[in-house]
Amino acid sequence: MGFFDKLKAGLEKTRKSFTEKIEKLVIGYATIDDEFLDDLEAVLLSADVGIQTTTKLMADIRKGIKNKEINSPEDLKPFLQTKISDMLADSVAETKMATSGPTVIVVVGVNGVGKTTTIGKLAQYYKEQGLKVMLAAADTFRAAAIDQLEIWGERTGTEVIKHSEGSDPAAVAFDAVQSAKAKKVDLLIVDTAGRLHTKSNLMEELKKISRVISREIPDAPHETFLVLDATTGQNAVNQAKVFGQAADLSGIVLTKLDGTAKGGVVIAIKAELNLPVKWIGVGESASDLRPFVPQDFVQALFGDK
Numbered sequence: 001m002g003f004f005d006k007l008k009a010g011l012e013k014t015r016k017s018f019t020e021k022i023e024k025l026v027i028g029y030a031t032i033d034d035e036f037l038d039d040l041e042a043v044l045l046s047a048d049v050g051i052q053t054t055t056k057l058m059a060d061i062r063k064g065i066k067n068k069e070i071n072s073p074e075d076l077k078p079f080l081q082t083k084i085s086d087m088l089a090d091s092v093a094e095t096k097m098a099t100s101g102p103t104v105i106v107v108v109g110v111n112g113v114g115k116t117t118t119i120g121k122l123a124q125y126y127k128e129q130g131l132k133v134m135l136a137a138a139d140t141f142r143a144a145a146i147d148q149l150e151i152w153g154e155r156t157g158t159e160v161i162k163h164s165e166g167s168d169p170a171a172v173a174f175d176a177v178q179s180a181k182a183k184k185v186d187l188l189i190v191d192t193a194g195r196l197h198t199k200s201n202l203m204e205e206l207k208k209i210s211r212v213i214s215r216e217i218p219d220a221p222h223e224t225f226l227v228l229d230a231t232t233g234q235n236a237v238n239q240a241k242v243f244g245q246a247a248d249l250s251g252i253v254l255t256k257l258d259g260t261a262k263g264g265v266v267i268a269i270k271a272e273l274n275l276p277v278k279w280i281g282v283g284e285s286a287s288d289l290r291p292f293v294p295q296d297f298v299q300a301l302f303g304d305k
């Protein structure tokens with residue numbers, strides 16, 4: 001299956017909840033009236049595009065009706081597709097790379113969102129691009145977390161820098177940076193804990209990891225990705241607000257887009273956080289991560305091609 005088909009398959013549930021509902025609405029109404037607009041608003045809200053985006057889209061639609069861009073219910077789907085494309089258009093997916101020496105990516109997010117899996121997938125992706133990749137097991141909170149990263153290291157043929165369970169995560173990051181420099185690694189990806197005894201502990205720890213890294217490599221971390229689980233819908237937006245206070249986030253990885261009807265959250269994230277969605281996960285295997293391409297996403301969402 002090509003990635004577009006995979007994306008389309010992954011967005012199946014979202015497409016059903018979103019596009020098909022809109023299509024039903026279009027068939028159900030001969031003319032656009034207040035009731036039609038109310039139903040439409042409910043469809044947008046149910047697709048997790050968020051209140052802010054729904055309000056904006058509804059205002060656009062009312063304007064479109066007024067200036068005769070929308071004359072009948074059938075005009076609605078192409079109109080929405082264009083508006084949503086426009087909203088996502090300026091998302092920049094490229095990962096910022098170091099001009100010399102190792103590029104460092106720190107991956108953060110609450111427990112279970114898919115950080116470690118995403119790191120495995122990123123390792124695979126960048127190895128395929130010909131880069132020398134190293135992983136750092138700075139989630140020392142659970143022994144299983146280190147083991148899990150090691151499995152991904154084996155699977156992708158990537159070296160993993162680790163200490164024992166309960167050790168200082170910033171010390172792991174420090175060692176990993178030293179090793180990455182010495183071994184002329186192109187890309188170091190740092191896994192972090194999603195949960196500690198308290199939330200403030202976690203936030204302090206993330207700050208410390210970043211500080212240690214930037215002390216060793218001035219421009220690093222070049223990227224700090226926040227991983228969000230699409231199945232949590234609007235909750236993902238709230239998580240981003242919390243992590244944004246502790247870390248200098250540079251982009252979002254949205255996982256588990258397969259198996260959720262809440263894929264519209266991509267649009268909410270863009271509108272409410274002003275952070276680019278850089279990668280999307282549509283499955284559990286190494287190849288199920290791809291750069292987020294807005295046009296492809298919208299096309300898959302609206303069921304074109």
Ligand SMILES: Nc1nc2c(ncn2[C@@H]2O[C@H](COP(=O)(O)OP(=O)(O)OP(=O)(O)O)[C@@H](O)[C@H]2O)c(=O)[nH]1
Binds near residue numbers: 114193280
């Ligand atoms: N279907 C699907 N499952 C995913 C995706 N990404 C991750 N998962 C699954 O989500 C579960 C949790 O993933 P982890 O990578 O362990 O999450 P984590 O954020 O590292 O979790 P902690 O280490 O506990 O903080 C695993 O079962 C993964 O296989 C995805 O894109 N799609």
Ligand SMILES: [Mg+2]
Binds near residue numbers: 115117139191
């Ligand atoms: Mg993990």
